[in-house]
Amino acid sequence: MSAVPVFCGACGKSAAPESRFCEDCGTPLKTAAAVTPDLTSAAAPVIPLPTPAPAPAPAPAPSQAAAAANARGVILRDTNAGPGLVVVDSRQLTFTLEQHWRSPTSAPTVNTHVDVALDASGQVLAVTPVPESVLAKEKLDKMKDGMNDLKDEYLPKLMVRVDQVGKPLLIAVALLAIAWIWLPAVSINISASIVQNLTMFDLLRLANVSSSLEGMMQGGSGSSGLYGFLCVVAMIAPLAHVFVADKRAAFGLFAPLAFLVLTGLGIYLKIRNLTSAASESMRGFGGSQMGDFAGAMMKQALAAFSVGYGSYIALIVALYLAWRGIQKVLAAR
Structure with missing residues (x-):
C-alpha cells in the first residue's frame, strides 16, 4: 500500500508522510493513522431492519345455509x-x-x-x-307497557295538578259527582215491596220532559235539558278559582248549594202546579167532591216520594264547599 501524503491545515502545503510538523510553518500535522479510521478496531453497528407485520387472516367464507x-x-x-x-x-x-x-x-x-x-x-x-295463550300474554304485556308509559308521562303532571287543586277540594267534587250521578236522590214507594230510586240526573230528566205528575212518577226516557247542563256546571264550578285568576271565580264554590236550592224549589213548584192543575181539572169535570177526591189522591201520590241518601250526601258536600267559599271570599277582601 503506497504512502499517502500529508497536507498542512495552516498553509496548505504537502509534507512527507512521516513528518510530524510542517516544514514551512511548523504547524503540527495529523498523520494518516489519525485521519484514517481503524476499521478493524470495532465492528460497525448493525441497524435492525423493521419486521414486516403479519398478514391478516382471511375472513371465513360465509355459510351457504343461513339461519332462518x-x-x-x-x-x-x-x-x-x-x-x-x-x-x-x-x-x-x-x-x-x-x-x-x-x-x-x-x-x-x-x-x-x-x-x-x-x-x-x-x-x-x-x-x-x-297459541291463544301467547297472544293473550303479549296483549297483557302491551297493556302493562302502555300503562307504565302513561304513568311515567302523565302521573307526575297529574300529581302537580292534584297538589295545585288540593286533595280536600278534589274529594269533595268527586263525592258530589258520585252523589248526583249514581246515588239515589229520590225514592218512590210504588208499593210495599217495590221502590224506584231516581238519581239526580234521572230526576232532572223527568222534570224536564214530563208535563204531568203521572209522567214524573212513571218515568220515561228523554234529556235533562237545561237542568242537566246546570248540574254539570255546578259540579265543576268549585274548581274554577284554581285555574282562573279572577277573584270572582271563588264564587263557584257556592254553585252546588245554589243549584240544589234552586232546582229543588223549581221541581217542588212544578209538582205543586201539576197537582193543582189536576185537581182543578177533576173539579171542573165532576164538581167539588171530585176535586176534593183528586186532591186527596195527589197528596197520597206525593207522600210516595222520599228523599234519598244521595241528596243528603250532596247537601253536606255543598255546604262544605260553600263554607270554603266564604273563607276564600273573606281572605280575598
Whole structure:
C-alpha cells in the first residue's frame, strides 16, 4: 500500500508522510493513522431492519345455509283455493299447506296470527300458528307497557295538578259527582215491596220532559235539558278559582248549594202546579167532591216520594264547599 501524503491545515502545503510538523510553518500535522479510521478496531453497528407485520387472516367464507329468522305475521288468505297469503312487516308472502304449514291440529284461517320462519332471501320456510295463550300474554304485556308509559308521562303532571287543586277540594267534587250521578236522590214507594230510586240526573230528566205528575212518577226516557247542563256546571264550578285568576271565580264554590236550592224549589213548584192543575181539572169535570177526591189522591201520590241518601250526601258536600267559599271570599277582601 503506497504512502499517502500529508497536507498542512495552516498553509496548505504537502509534507512527507512521516513528518510530524510542517516544514514551512511548523504547524503540527495529523498523520494518516489519525485521519484514517481503524476499521478493524470495532465492528460497525448493525441497524435492525423493521419486521414486516403479519398478514391478516382471511375472513371465513360465509355459510351457504343461513339461519332462518322468525317474524310475526297475519294470514290474509287461507289455502282452500291455492296458496295462502301471509303479511309480514308490510310484505305479502305466499305459502302452501303441504310445504309450509306447521300445525297438525288446525288449518290456516284468515286473521290468524302466525310465526313465519324466513330464509336469507326473505322467502317463507315455515308458518306456525301462535297459541291463544301467547297472544293473550303479549296483549297483557302491551297493556302493562302502555300503562307504565302513561304513568311515567302523565302521573307526575297529574300529581302537580292534584297538589295545585288540593286533595280536600278534589274529594269533595268527586263525592258530589258520585252523589248526583249514581246515588239515589229520590225514592218512590210504588208499593210495599217495590221502590224506584231516581238519581239526580234521572230526576232532572223527568222534570224536564214530563208535563204531568203521572209522567214524573212513571218515568220515561228523554234529556235533562237545561237542568242537566246546570248540574254539570255546578259540579265543576268549585274548581274554577284554581285555574282562573279572577277573584270572582271563588264564587263557584257556592254553585252546588245554589243549584240544589234552586232546582229543588223549581221541581217542588212544578209538582205543586201539576197537582193543582189536576185537581182543578177533576173539579171542573165532576164538581167539588171530585176535586176534593183528586186532591186527596195527589197528596197520597206525593207522600210516595222520599228523599234519598244521595241528596243528603250532596247537601253536606255543598255546604262544605260553600263554607270554603266564604273563607276564600273573606281572605280575598
